[in-house]
Each structure stands twice: as structure tokens, then as C-alpha cells.
Amino acid sequence: MRSRRARLSLALVLCVGCVSCATRAALGAPLPARSVAIADYDIEVRLDPDAKTLAGRERIAWTNPSSEPVAELRFHLYLNAFRNSQSTFFLESGGQLSGDRAPDDGWGWTDVTSLRTADGIELAGALRFEHPDDDNALDRTVASVRLPEPVPPGGRVALDLAWTARLPRIFARTGWAHDYFLVGQWFPKLGVYEPAGMRGRAAGGWNCHQFHAHSEFYADFGRYRVTITLPKRFIVGATGVRVARRENADGTSTHVYEQADVIDFAWTASPHFLELRRTFSAQRDVTPAEYAEAAKQLGRPLDEVRLCDVAILVLLQPGHAPQAERHLAAAKAAIKWFGLWYGRYPYPTLTVVDPGPGGAGSGGMEYPTFITAGTSFLLNRWPLAGVRVPEFVTVHEIGHQFWQSMVATNEFEESWLDEGLNSYSTGKVMEKVFGPWLVDLPRLRLGVLELPRLGNNQDRVFDRIRTPAWGFSSSGNYSFNSYSRSELTLRTLEAVAGEQTVARALRAYHERWRFAHPSSDDFFATPGLEPYRGFFEQTVERPGIVDYEVASVDSQPVAPATGRLEIAGKTVMVGAADARRAASGTEQWRSVVLVRRRGEVVLPTELELRYEGGRRERLPLRDPGGGPWTGRWRKVEVTDRERVVAAVLDPDDRLVLDVNRLNDGRRAEPDGRAAAVWGTRWVFWLQQLLALVGL
């Protein structure tokens, strides 16, 4: 039964793949169709689910992309991050990540047992462990080997490796929990050889970082063919297209997956998955109006924004069955809007994995054409169904297909380029498809954009966004800067440059760097973003904060002139009573608003004056030269028939990087209504507290 279903599935996937490729070929677009394959992998692996071990063999074919000979190769051996408590990953994380603690019996590791050249020369004995990021000589997540012969420029070398591995018990990203396996960062994988000039490098060299608490992705593109053998009761999902499946006489089954133009390969296995298959149809799931809207926003012909069909496989936990459609809807929304905005999703398949019980630590992860979601059975139904975490996580991880997997930035050194751009894009998709609320419960709502803003405050002056992932002052500051602050920065850029400018620039950036490795400088140099270099210098390159404040609002009646005055050519004495009488009906108010810039960042903003009669007036705050106001304080004075009762900076709330929205406005006189609402509520709550303790 399963075999027949599998054959049907394969046929469907291949069919969808054909449609996708055919469609893609017909589409005119500046998107690169293929990557330059630098590192190709042909892997055979066998899972022993009882021992939690892998036994693998792989052939790596590597092409030297530089113009100089390369005599050394560097590999990631990332399962060794879980080898012991002395790894850099453990020292940085303290054995705890995102609330999950490393179990005592959950160690994982990998050992290369053989490493031969195509000529049969054994090099395993020459493997040396490297620690380029710190002084931890005990870390074994990076290894190097010197080749018998340097690889000439443009030359290719093939190596055959054999290795064994034990998977860690899941607490972070990869491993096993009961009979659920999420196998990521599992095979010896090459780092990236960066030629001189790439990402600002002065000289060519390997970029192969250790496995850190907060970063793990940077790899070259290539073709993967992976053959997985495991007991046949397991349902398998993996990167790419399953091209073969066979059952073996020993009770195992073998699954063969292939995918080109990707930087990594991950797979999962569990006997309990519910398999849900749907097709994202570029015709049915995107309306003509949506195509037209995207084309208009980007200023592109319709052909350039057309999408391809994608076969979606959701591997869901049985306990989460009521959330099946939520995951599928989120996956389709992500393929659609990321595709329309940045460039079509080019692969024929996408697999969404719902981690098994105990495997939450592997949730919310991204691998090429393969992501892990994150949810809980508590979100199945009312009252918590209004918590849109499953949608958010699914959209976010699919977003990484675009920002990190295709535009393959260096997560170690510039995490904001993938997490930040992706958080920004995720927020846009969430608002577009699911509305403004991330949490929408009775009497309790949390906006999509409120979440990142909650963490922004005056203490965020110590770290800058462009920092290596392990170089932040704390885990919290890594997260805030890489995700939230970067998202808020791009939203604020929309306020400064215009939404359309940012949308077009991101499209251009994606097209230019799809299947390549850009740096922050490459991003800043994107057509359309060049005028905002100063903006990025302030917000990305420096740790300053945005904090504008209305410090005071004062309105006083203008006293009519008295004393010895020259009026109509005559000198007259005017007393106070006479002056008041003369001015009756033409009284004027002089209002003074004191505006201050408490943060270091200078942004264009405007001040809204609110008059007593309800009239509103907006004044852009500028320097005499016409640029944004750069002073630390400024008095804005107006004389008018009406008095100013309030003044508000950034009245449309577009500078979302501002660390304190509350001080952006001020009234001349206090209004006690909001305090009354919460004051009476406070009394009521205290009364309930008293009742609880016996009164």
C-alpha cells in the first residue's frame, strides 16, 4: 500500500517538477536559472534507529573557484558540536538553547574513518582540527586536510570519505527524540573557499567557521544525490526530489533524493508522520490581480513575476492534525508572496516538517527545500487557535529559502543579512495574508510589528547589527540585533525611502545575488539603496538608537502691547485695559514646543501640532540646508488664533526603530481619561486580590 502510494507520490512530484521546469524555461526573467556548482555530494547513509547512529560514505567533488591553486580543504564536522561540553557550541550556549536544555545522555559526534583521493591516497590521518573563531583547541567542528597536489584554478578534485556518526538527542537543531529523527548538519561538508575580492577579501582563503550557538550556515552551491537506508516503517522527508524508493530484503527501505543548486541537505524520519501533499499552483493560487499588483510595485513586466508550481509535502504529527490546513496555507502564502516580491521559488518541491514530541529543539529550522515548523497541540483549537505561531514559523523558515538558501549570505559573520531580511519579509507576508495580529485572542492582541518593537529600548546602544554571530554582548543582543532590530531598520527604511523603493531594491538585490554569496556592502550597493548609505551607516554599522522626544508643550496668550507705543505715526500711551479692549476678538496664542533627539541616529521626521479646535498642522524638521534635522534639541514656536494643545513627532508612527514611542508626543495639559480607565481597573483587580486573601 505504502509502496504504491510512494510511486504515485513520486509521479506527482516529477510531474510537478516538469511543469515547474517547463514554466520556468518559458519565463523571461533576469533571475539566474542555475547556480555555479562548486561542491557536489553523492552520499550513501544508513540509519540505525536503535543505536541512533549513522554510517555514511560520500564522494565530494570540489571545483576551485579562485585564480590561485588551493592546497588545503576545510570541512565542517558539525555533529561534533554535541561531542562534549568542551565544544565551542556548548561553551557558548551553556548547553541550553531557546529554553531547551541538553540532556545528560544525548551526546552526538562524528568520526571520519577514511578520506581518500580519487587516486586512493588515504588522508584521514592528516586531518587536523581547526578553531578559526576562538582559542578553543578542543573544538572539533572544523577540520582541514592538506592535499597531495594543490587544486589548480578552475580545477576539480574528488574525495571519497567514510564516516560514522551518533546523532545527539535533540535539544538544538538536530538529532533524535524517541523515534523522530531530524538529521541536519550531519555529513562532512566543505566550507567556502572565497577568492580574493569576494565579500571584500584581500586574499583568497577558506571561510569555514566553527559551529556556534547562534549560527551554522555558509556553504557553496552544488548538486546533491543522497541515498538513505533505514527500517521501512519510517516515513522519510528530505531536501530535493525523491527519485527512487525500494524495499530491501533486510526489512529496510532505501530512498534516493536529488537536488541541484542547493547549499545543504537535511532529512527527517519518523514512523508517525501524517503525510499531506498539495501542489502550489502558479495559476490557481495566484490571482491575476496579485500578479498585476506585484508587477506594478516592482515595475516589471508580468512575465518576470510569474511563479512556478511547487509540490508541497507536510509531514505532520498526528496530534496536530487540526492544524494541517494552517501549515499548508502558510506554506502557500510564503511561496506566493516571497516569490512574487523577490523571485520565483525555483525548486520543484518543498517539505515542511512538524517536529515530534521532545523534538521541539529541531523546530523552526531552515534547510534547502526543507524546513521544520513549530507548534503545539494547545494551538489546535479555541481559545489558542488565534495564536498564529504555526503560520509565523512556517512563513519565516520558508523565507529562508530566499534569504540564506538562495541568496547565500554568511550567517556567521553577518547574520542580519538572512535573519534580518527574512524577519522583515516574514512580517510583510504575515500582515498581507493573516492580518496585523500575531496573537489575536479575546481582549489580548499582539501585532506582528509590535513583537520586535517590544525588545527595543534605550539599552540597545552597546551592540551594532553588523557583528559576527558569536561577537554580541549576549544571546539576547544577538537575537535582537539579528532579527528584530534588522526588521525594524528595514521598516524604517520604508518610511525614509518609500515602500516601493525598498521593494524594488530587494528584488534587484535578490536577482543579483541569487545563488551567490553577497556581503552587507553588496547589499548597501544595490541599485536604489545607494542614496541610503548614510542610513545604513547609522543603523547597521553603528550601535546608536533612534529616540525622538517632545519634551514640553507650552501655550500662552500673547499679551497685547502696552506702554508708550508708536501707532499710525503717533506716539500714544496704551494701558493694559485699553490694549485688551483693542485686541478683543483677535487674541493670539504663542505656543512653544521643545523637541529633543535623545538617540544618536538622525532620521527625517516631522512634527504634528494639534490645535485646540481640532486642526492639525505638520512641520517637517529640517536643518537650514534642507537635510534632516541634526540638532539635539529645538524649539518650535508658532503664534496662532488657536492654542496648541498637543505635539506629536512622527505622527504616522513610521519610524518604528524609535525606542520609545510614548515620548514622541506630549500634551500641554494632562488628560486623565486613560489613567482613569486603568486606575479604576486597578482598584477592581486589587479588590479581587483582597477577596482571594479572605476579605
Added chain:
Amino acid sequence: MTIAATVAGLRRAAHVPRLAAVLWLLNLALAAAAAIPGWLALRSAIGVLPEADRLRAGFSFLVLADLAQQRPGLLGGLLLSAVGLAGLGLLAGNLVTGGVLEVLLSGDERPLGYRFGRGACGFFGRFLRVGLGGLALGAIAFVAALAPFVLLARWAAESSWEPARFVNGLAGGLVAFVLVLLVLTALDVARILVVRDDARRTWPALRSGIGAVVRHPAKWLGVWAANGLLLAAAFGVLVALPSALRAAPLLATVALEQAFVLARCGLRVALLGSEIALVERLLPPAQVRGGTQAAPVAGAAAAAEVPASATAEVESLTAKRAT
């Protein structure tokens, strides 16, 4: 017996409606005294900030976060005042319960205020001792009852059944909740016995209270459950009028909230009345138990009897205490 005791309690509360009003006034006075400084501080903090107007429409995480940043001491101060009020409430609870029980159990002709004050002052020290004893015993019971759930937590965390951790936590929470109810009931029973028998020694009363609750947990919990259902119904009314709450002026909202608090105070009196009825059923005075005293004591008659009967009962109790 549970229904009869509940009805008897409600009748007792209805018989002295001013008692609920006294409780409500005390509750309001204490809460307002603690809340007004916070209210003024909040007004001073947000009154001049237009962005804080969002709070008029409902809760805002963003405003709260910015407020915590702008006035770092404000939220801490509010929390501190709540903690202080809770401590004060614990003491005041002993005073008030003494007053309520004295009014419910005594039948003299003196004004309610006098009887309430007499009970509050007369039993405060003894109730405090009962409370401390109950707290110590409750803590021991709490640790003993929850230990299995703590031990199960590790198993639940590693279980392949996803809801295991949640179910274990929920079960632990339920057990803790029931335990708290039972401890509170035992304290109430002990206090009733202290007032009824005018007992100077509190330990025997507490022991009797615990014994009665342990022997008949369903009866006591039934009375609490019935009371809880009525409270839930009142809360339902409060919540079911959200449109009225939102559209109505602030004063109407406050009036509705205070009506709820008043109902809650009435139910507190009714609960004590129900517990008195149960005490008289399950723990009749020693003379009656020994069959040597024919005096009709409170609750010895059917708990569901009319208020006139209850008055007669409390009169006899008063007479007994006077001797």
C-alpha cells in the same frame, strides 16, 4: 446535604444583607487606599502623552513596554503595593471573618456594627493563630501532595505523548487548587468552632476542622463548588456585557464592577453561612453529641430551615456563650 447547606447559607446572607455591604465597603476602602497612589502616579506618567490614549481602547503591550522604560519605578511600585495590600488583606481577613461569624452566630439585639466589631476584635488573635497553624500544616500537605507531580514532571517532559507535560502540570494545578480549598475550608471550620464555642485554645478547633474536612471532603467541596458556580455566574454577567462595558461611560463600568464585588462579598457571607450549617450537622456541640444538652444549637435543626429558625439557633448559641 450540600444543597441544603448552600441554601441555608444563602438565606443567612440574605437575612443580614448589610453584612455583605460592610465587607464590600471595607474591601473597597482598602483597595482604593492602595490603588490611589498608583492611579495618581499613572496619571502623572501618561496624562500628557497622547500615545498613551491607546490604553483607553484596551491593553497595549507596546505602551506597557515604553512605560516601563520611561517610568521604571512605576510598575514595580504597583506590584509592591499589590503585595503589601495582600499582606494587609490577610490580617484584615481575620478581622472581618471574626466580625462576620459573630454576626451570623450571635443573636443578641445589639446593632450589627457593634456585633461585627466585637467579633472582629474578640477573635482576631485566635484567628491569627488558627491561620498560622493552618499555613504550616497546609505547607506540609502541599509539599506532600505535589511531590509526585514534580517527580512525574521529568517523565512527562521526556514522554512521547506530547500532552503529558501539560496534563501533568494541569493535574498538579488541580490538586493544588483542591488542596488550597480544603485548607481554607479547614480554617473556616476551625474559626466557626472557635466562635461557636468561644474556644480560647485554637489547636483543638483546627484539629477538628481538619478532621471534618478530611472525613467529608466531598461535602465541603460541594458547598465551595456551589458557591463557585454562583460566583462564576456573576462573573459571566460581568464579562457578558462587554459591549455595554465598552460603550458605557466609565462610571457605568465601575458600577458594574462594584456590583460584582458586592455580589462576591455576599457570596463570601453565604459561604460562611453554608459552612456553619455543615459544621452544625457534622460537628454538633459536645453537649448534643453526648445527649445531655437539649438546647437547640445552630445547625442542629435542618440546615434548610427558614431564617426565623436560624435566628432561634443563634439566640441559643449566644445564650450558651453568655454562660
